[in-house]
Amino acid sequence: xxxxxxxxxxAAPRQLDVAAKDVEELIRALDxxxxxxxxxxxxxxxxxxxxxxxxxxxERASLxxxxxxxxxxxxxxxxxxx
Amino acid sequence: xxxTGLLLGTRKGAFLVAEExxxxxxxxxxxxxxxxxxxxxxDPGTGSxxxxxxxxxYGAAVWRSTDMGxxxxxxxxxxxxxxxxxxxxxxxxxxxxxxxLYAGVDPAGLFRSDDGGRTWSExxxxxxxxxxxxxxxxxxxxxxxxxxxxxxxxxxxxIGISAVGVFETRxxxxxxxxxxHGVRADFIPGPAPEFGQCxxxxxxxxxxxxxxxxxxxxxxxRSDDGGANWTDLTPGLPSEFGFPLVVHPQDPSTVxxxxxxxxxxxxxxxxGHLAVWRTRDDGASWESxxxxxxxxxxxxxxxxxxxxxxxxxxxxxxxxxxxxxxxxSPDDGDTWRLVADFLPAIWSVETVQLDA
Numbered sequence: 001x002x003x004x005x006x007x008x009x010x011a012a013p014r015q016l017d018v019a020a021k022d023v024e025e026l027i028r029a030l031d032x033x034x035x036x037x038x039x040x041x042x043x044x045x046x047x048x049x050x051x052x053x054x055x056x057x058x059e060r061a062s063l064x065x066x067x068x069x070x071x072x073x074x075x076x077x078x079x080x081x082x
Numbered sequence: 083x084x085x086t087g088l089l090l091g092t093r094k095g096a097f098l099v100a101e102e103x104x105x106x107x108x109x110x111x112x113x114x115x116x117x118x119x120x121x122x123x124x125d126p127g128t129g130s131x132x133x134x135x136x137x138x139x140y141g142a143a144v145w146r147s148t149d150m151g152x153x154x155x156x157x158x159x160x161x162x163x164x165x166x167x168x169x170x171x172x173x174x175x176x177x178x179x180x181x182x183l184y185a186g187v188d189p190a191g192l193f194r195s196d197d198g199g200r201t202w203s204e205x206x207x208x209x210x211x212x213x214x215x216x217x218x219x220x221x222x223x224x225x226x227x228x229x230x231x232x233x234x235x236x237x238x239x240x241i242g243i244s245a246v247g248v249f250e251t252r253x254x255x256x257x258x259x260x261x262x263h264g265v266r267a268d269f270i271p272g273p274a275p276e277f278g279q280c281x282x283x284x285x286x287x288x289x290x291x292x293x294x295x296x297x298x299x300x301x302x303x304r305s306d307d308g309g310a311n312w313t314d315l316t317p318g319l320p321s322e323f324g325f326p327l328v329v330h331p332q333d334p335s336t337v338x339x340x341x342x343x344x345x346x347x348x349x350x351x352x353x354g355h356l357a358v359w360r361t362r363d364d365g366a367s368w369e370s371x372x373x374x375x376x377x378x379x380x381x382x383x384x385x386x387x388x389x390x391x392x393x394x395x396x397x398x399x400x401x402x403x404x405x406x407x408x409x410x411s412p413d414d415g416d417t418w419r420l421v422a423d424f425l426p427a428i429w430s431v432e433t434v435q436l437d438a
Contacts, residue, residue, distance in 0.1 A: 004115070004139065004140075005140070007115050008115065008140065008156065035159075036156065036157055036158070036159065039141065039143070039158045039159065040140040040141065040143075041140075043141060043169045044162055044163065044164060044165045044166075044167060044168075044169055045165055046165060049139065049140070049141055051138055051139045052139060052140075077139040078139070
């Protein structure tokens with residue numbers, strides 16, 4: 001997870017293992033452990049915030065992107081958001 | 083008199099500027115991860131600093147600190163129009179009133195918190211007003227920026243929305259009425275409409291809750307009947323356009339504004355001459371206050387939330403510019419000094435009494 005997100009949730013690690021069937025379930029799991037994280041990453045729709053990119057195994061993904069047990073997920077704030 | 087603390091919301095975070103011995107001021111910040119913050123204020127109900135705005139990455143949220151900025155928490159729980167509604171881009175104002183907190187957001191709406199800003203719910207009666215389908219954004223967006231509670235009636239409040247106008251509720255927000263009669267809207271053809279006026283800032287004094295003042299896109303006004311009718315106070319000012327307006331803490335008839343040179347002329351002080359304008363007679367006459375301010379080559383602007391007074395007598399008056407200068411007066415505005423420079427663009431100024 002990015003430094004700027006960890007700065008908002010100091011107890012969260014930069015890297016961790018999460019069991020989830022898709023990106024939405026993953027973020028909801030993160031929110032369960034660090035309440036409020038869903039609202040920082042997602043907006044009503046629901047959808048990912050405009051300047052929040054999620055990559056699954058190197059490919060840009062949406063909330064509906066399925067995950068496998070070996071999927072590597074990166075959450076990266078877009079350069080465009082600055 | 084206690085020491086004064088200045089709470090600043092800026093384009094790059096929250097700052098606390100504190101009065102120290104010997105006329106010096108200390109600066110703490112940027113706080114809140116340097117988020118763009120439209121408003122930083124004090125909640126007397128919880129003894130907390132409250133900061134509100136929106137990150138371009140992480141959205142809108144309200145920040146809270148119970149230790150004068152040493153540590154912060156943040157939340158936007160309930161600050162939403164739901165999955166079928168528009169996204170809330172940012173929060174423009176947070177006002178404490180009668181034990182609750184109210185937040186004004188973009189796109190325009192009003193939210194209330196009864197737990198010090200941890201959770202929020204929409205005051206949905208406002209967007210249920212019949213005018214809502216016709217609300218159009220101003221230059222800064224469709225923003226609810228002014229929340230003016232009645233000093234003794236928790237169910238009574240006025241709010242201001244840019245390019246929509248002033249609304250009043252007397253039943254805790256269940257129903258609202260427009261309050262724009264007598265206010266010009268020169269950017270709309272035809273006679274002045276019921277709504278659509280571009281209010282910039284509202285103000286009232288707790289000893290005269292039926293008397294309101296507003297700085298509008300098209301002038302400065304006073305209402306003597308709770309907003310039902312407005313009188314134009316602009317004659318005597320160098321411009322009808324400006325953003326901030328504050329009422330003196332002790333004298334209800336004394337009001338401060340900072341005219342700017344026009345919506346389409348750069349929105350800086352006229353002729354590069356920085357001055358605060360004061361009336362002491364409810365707007366019948368105005369005087370320019372610039373002793374200690376730059377009177378030439380100062381092409382600065384001051385935004386709607388960026389001026390405040392403390393509760394001292396004589397009052398301290400403070401304002402921050404869009405270019406990062408913070409000025410203060412210890413004597414009702416008669417003289418001024420530069421308190422701080424090289425800050426990010428200042429979006430809001432509020433005062434808090436330190437050592438209280």
